[in-house]
Amino acid sequence: MAGFKAIIIGGGPVGLYLAHAFQASGIEYALFEQHDAIPPITSFGIFFWPQAIRLFHQLGLLDKLQSIGVSMEKTIHRLFDGTYLNKTTDYALLSKLHGYEMLLFDRGSFAQLLLDNLHDHQTRVKTGKRLNKIISNPDGVKVEFSDGSSQQESIVIGCDGIWSTVRQIMRRMVPKELFPANPFTASYRGVFGRAPTLKGFKPGHLINIHGNGRDLQLVTSDKETHVITYEKIETTNEQRNFSEKGTEEYVTPLLDIPVADGVVFGDLWKNRHAEGILGMWHWDRVVLVGDSAHKMMPHQGTEANNGIESAASLTNNLAALLRYRPEPKNHDLRRAFAAYQSEREGPASIWANMARFSLDRTTQNEGPFLDAVRVIDERIPPLVAASVRLNTILFENEKQGTLPWSYKRDGRNPSKTPTPKL
Numbered sequence: 001m002a003g004f005k006a007i008i009i010g011g012g013p014v015g016l017y018l019a020h021a022f023q024a025s026g027i028e029y030a031l032f033e034q035h036d037a038i039p040p041i042t043s044f045g046i047f048f049w050p051q052a053i054r055l056f057h058q059l060g061l062l063d064k065l066q067s068i069g070v071s072m073e074k075t076i077h078r079l080f081d082g083t084y085l086n087k088t089t090d091y092a093l094l095s096k097l098h099g100y101e102m103l104l105f106d107r108g109s110f111a112q113l114l115l116d117n118l119h120d121h122q123t124r125v126k127t128g129k130r131l132n133k134i135i136s137n138p139d140g141v142k143v144e145f146s147d148g149s150s151q152q153e154s155i156v157i158g159c160d161g162i163w164s165t166v167r168q169i170m171r172r173m174v175p176k177e178l179f180p181a182n183p184f185t186a187s188y189r190g191v192f193g194r195a196p197t198l199k200g201f202k203p204g205h206l207i208n209i210h211g212n213g214r215d216l217q218l219v220t221s222d223k224e225t226h227v228i229t230y231e232k233i234e235t236t237n238e239q240r241n242f243s244e245k246g247t248e249e250y251v252t253p254l255l256d257i258p259v260a261d262g263v264v265f266g267d268l269w270k271n272r273h274a275e276g277i278l279g280m281w282h283w284d285r286v287v288l289v290g291d292s293a294h295k296m297m298p299h300q301g302t303e304a305n306n307g308i309e310s311a312a313s314l315t316n317n318l319a320a321l322l323r324y325r326p327e328p329k330n331h332d333l334r335r336a337f338a339a340y341q342s343e344r345e346g347p348a349s350i351w352a353n354m355a356r357f358s359l360d361r362t363t364q365n366e367g368p369f370l371d372a373v374r375v376i377d378e379r380i381p382p383l384v385a386a387s388v389r390l391n392t393i394l395f396e397n398e399k400q401g402t403l404p405w406s407y408k409r410d411g412r413n414p415s416k417t418p419t420p421k422l
Contacts, residue, residue, distance in 0.1 A: 038127060054389065138329070158288045170288070199263075321335075
């Protein structure tokens with residue numbers, strides 16, 4: 001792998017995981033983040049499914065993550081008028097099936113842990129670097145930043161989210177009309193927020209409050225409650241941001257909605273601190289990972305989990321290429337990038353469709369249709385079991401549940417889905 005080095009654009013959860021995967025696989029990298037700090041000041045909660053926790057375990061980070069994470073315990077469903085519908089404890093079943101629990105993190109502490117455990121991160125990770133230009137040539141690729149600095153390496157990887165600058169630049173490099181200016185659409189609007197966890201809440205709960213065309217989600221840790229709201233809108237592919245006034249107007253009708261015994265949404269709010277699958281994930285020496293390639297509803301916590309899996313898949317395909325071609329040509333990279341997209345495009349689409357189905361059914365005026373959502377959720381365990389792991393390092397202490405992990409080292413999943421033992 002002498003001479004090969006990747007430029008990672010974006011220091012969010014996916015970019016930081018990719019840096020760890022490269023570090024463990026012997027792939028050189030440099031990571032650039034446009035914000036002045038990792039994590040940025042405005043960072044919200046994030047929770048990971050068993051398949052993502054497994055990938056962090058493979059990197060030797062499980063104990064450290066468990067020390068800062070909160071185990072998810074139950075989901076509670078209510079209506080806007082305060083009516084209690086039901087509660088589920090499916091998180092315990094996931095742990096039984098797969099050997100790993102679902103964990104909730106404060107995104108700031110999570111990012112800091114990943115950053116602190118990168119070797120030489122003071123020199124490998126640079127902040128305050130806003131990407132301006134990508135120049136690709138047969139032997140490498142050069143990036144230029146708004147501060148006048150530049151760097152030339154072997155490839156560029158865009159882990160810079162839904163409004164990806166890498167994707168926007170890549171679009172100008174490809175044949176006209178290969179994909180639109182904004183390939184993602186939005187059918188919902190909403191706000192994110194966080195507040196101290198108040199009396200009446202317990203850590204590890206996901207609380208869904210359903211109303212006409214709207215849905216509120218509260219995810220509780222021991223110190224903070226993370227809030228996400230959804231409201232149906234006419235489908236658009238325009239980027240729209242709330243002003244401070246617009247945000248207050250949006251949340252005002254929600255303030256008196258009961259979210260727990262003796263607690264209304266306004267109690268949290270006053271203390272507060274798009275979707276789509278891109279058709280082309282790569283071009284020349286540039287490749288996209290995470291939300292920049294496959295944006296999905298955050299309703300089931302699917303975004304970052306799929307981004308982590310995609311980062312692992314890209315690592316596997318690059319490492320396999322570099323074993324026999326240490327300084328790959330453009331056509332070599334195209335094949336590796338195509339193999340990565342082929343492996344991940346199908347699963348990412350399924351997760352995106354399930355997240356969208358769940359949100360649509362829980363926001364319908366005559367709903368929520370929780371039984372329909374529960375049936376679709378039965379597709380999740382086989383998807384989790386078939387998820388990616390790194391082929392580049394041994395994983396002798398991998399945890400097992402009653403549903404065996406089915407991902408093979410050659411990257412192909414078996415045609416038969418194992419039957420779980422309950």
